[in-house]
Amino acid sequence: MLSKVRIKYIQSLGQKKDRDAEDVFIAEGPKIVEEFLSSGNVKIKHIYATGQWIEKNGKRVQPVELTEVDPSELERISQLKTPNEVLAVVSKFKLPVTIDLEDRITLALDTIQDPGNMGTLIRIADWFGIKNIICSNDCADIYSSKVVQATMGSIARVNIIYTELESWLKKNTGVKKYAAALSGKPLPSFGKIKEGILIIGNESKGIHENILAIADEKITIQRIGEAESLNAAVSAGIILSHIAAN
Amino acid sequence: MLSKVRIKYIQSLGQKKDRDAEDVFIAEGPKIVEEFLSSGNVKIKHIYATGQWIEKNGKRVQPVELTEVDPSELERISQLKTPNEVLAVVSKFKLPVTIDLEDRITLALDTIQDPGNMGTLIRIADWFGIKNIICSNDCADIYSSKVVQATMGSIARVNIIYTELESWLKKNTGVKKYAAALSGKPLPSFGKIKEGILIIGNESKGIHENILAIADEKITIQRIGEAESLNAAVSAGIILSHIAAN
Numbered sequence: 001m002l003s004k005v006r007i008k009y010i011q012s013l014g015q016k017k018d019r020d021a022e023d024v025f026i027a028e029g030p031k032i033v034e035e036f037l038s039s040g041n042v043k044i045k046h047i048y049a050t051g052q053w054i055e056k057n058g059k060r061v062q063p064v065e066l067t068e069v070d071p072s073e074l075e076r077i078s079q080l081k082t083p084n085e086v087l088a089v090v091s092k093f094k095l096p097v098t099i100d101l102e103d104r105i106t107l108a109l110d111t112i113q114d115p116g117n118m119g120t121l122i123r124i125a126d127w128f129g130i131k132n133i134i135c136s137n138d139c140a141d142i143y144s145s146k147v148v149q150a151t152m153g154s155i156a157r158v159n160i161i162y163t164e165l166e167s168w169l170k171k172n173t174g175v176k177k178y179a180a181a182l183s184g185k186p187l188p189s190f191g192k193i194k195e196g197i198l199i200i201g202n203e204s205k206g207i208h209e210n211i212l213a214i215a216d217e218k219i220t221i222q223r224i225g226e227a228e229s230l231n232a233a234v235s236a237g238i239i240l241s242h243i244a245a246n
Numbered sequence: 247m248l249s250k251v252r253i254k255y256i257q258s259l260g261q262k263k264d265r266d267a268e269d270v271f272i273a274e275g276p277k278i279v280e281e282f283l284s285s286g287n288v289k290i291k292h293i294y295a296t297g298q299w300i301e302k303n304g305k306r307v308q309p310v311e312l313t314e315v316d317p318s319e320l321e322r323i324s325q326l327k328t329p330n331e332v333l334a335v336v337s338k339f340k341l342p343v344t345i346d347l348e349d350r351i352t353l354a355l356d357t358i359q360d361p362g363n364m365g366t367l368i369r370i371a372d373w374f375g376i377k378n379i380i381c382s383n384d385c386a387d388i389y390s391s392k393v394v395q396a397t398m399g400s401i402a403r404v405n406i407i408y409t410e411l412e413s414w415l416k417k418n419t420g421v422k423k424y425a426a427a428l429s430g431k432p433l434p435s436f437g438k439i440k441e442g443i444l445i446i447g448n449e450s451k452g453i454h455e456n457i458l459a460i461a462d463e464k465i466t467i468q469r470i471g472e473a474e475s476l477n478a479a480v481s482a483g484i485i486l487s488h489i490a491a492n
Contacts, residue, residue, distance in 0.1 A: 129470035224375030
């Protein structure tokens, strides 16, 4: 049985400040936990799982602390509406000291606030082989439960760095910067892009003006119908499918 | 002040069976309500709004029943976590008797269950000029609050029909059917498509086999990195950005 203190500890990890202090986050559900178990990048500290999950997966988790919980305990520690067999407390990812921008596309996110969008963007980056995502400090926390879920495991394969975006972009003068914007050059006029930074803006306000001013090119997805805008993650997916090269 | 009966009535519209019985749905927030007010397609039956909203918009809503509510009343009738000035009870959209498939792309959705994805798909369709979406009967209800919000108003500009998808596809023999699938022909090998049905499948299981078997072509988005799959709405956006023609 889980102690009250333990339950409180796990629940506290729903808060960013407690995740930051402990340098861990929570991943839930068989799909993502099993993906993390088979990844070389991920350090799982503790797994809480139902007997059913342990029966299937117990042997794979030898080096990790494992506690069996009953469904009512899982419900108390879970951040999901429908808890799903297993919850893992995972160490935050180590980031490389330097980020290589050469010969690749890097994604820069300006104030992406919806956790679902944030997670979907990480999954899209992983699909298109993007290694690094630079986030403005006011983007949603990637270690929040909803973001982790929405990445479907991709969070373990992409480096994600929070920074003061304007100065970071200004510092990296050698790399061409492309902004997804409603009034730019049509997407089909761009070919494959071997090296560059693609900037995606906030869900309702787009890219901040000071950041848009730094962009060398603005890319616009052709509109045929009447919708006012496209979802930020959908826009990133569309642009990357055109410009990202094998 | 709102009567208890009125509050219960509005709250009941959170349930599909009550929306169906009353033939109405709820739209919330200034952005979508104002878009509905200026649309010729939308019949708003009743608006509940704060004094602040009425002061700004009262004149525009003359032919509609309008009730002022205070913030605590709005909170009771709202389905949002953060109620936002105005809630409208809206008549469900009338659908055309026949759906024209000629000279256009039609979207077919097989078991899209997440309301956010459903709404985003409607918004994408509207962006790319898709007039009609055919949904399998087990897709999320487009009149649920989360779907309506996620469409950002596009729900008023696209015809959305629920049907038994397999027999509907089989009946429409004259139109070429394209399925978004993980093992098909690469997307860049397709040019603009003037006429066709694009089938998008369930978030985790993809397109049902019996439906995939009806497709004339399978379209695959090239993967460069390692993510197992792309979000259903993102996939639809990427494919439409390639094949939809002005």
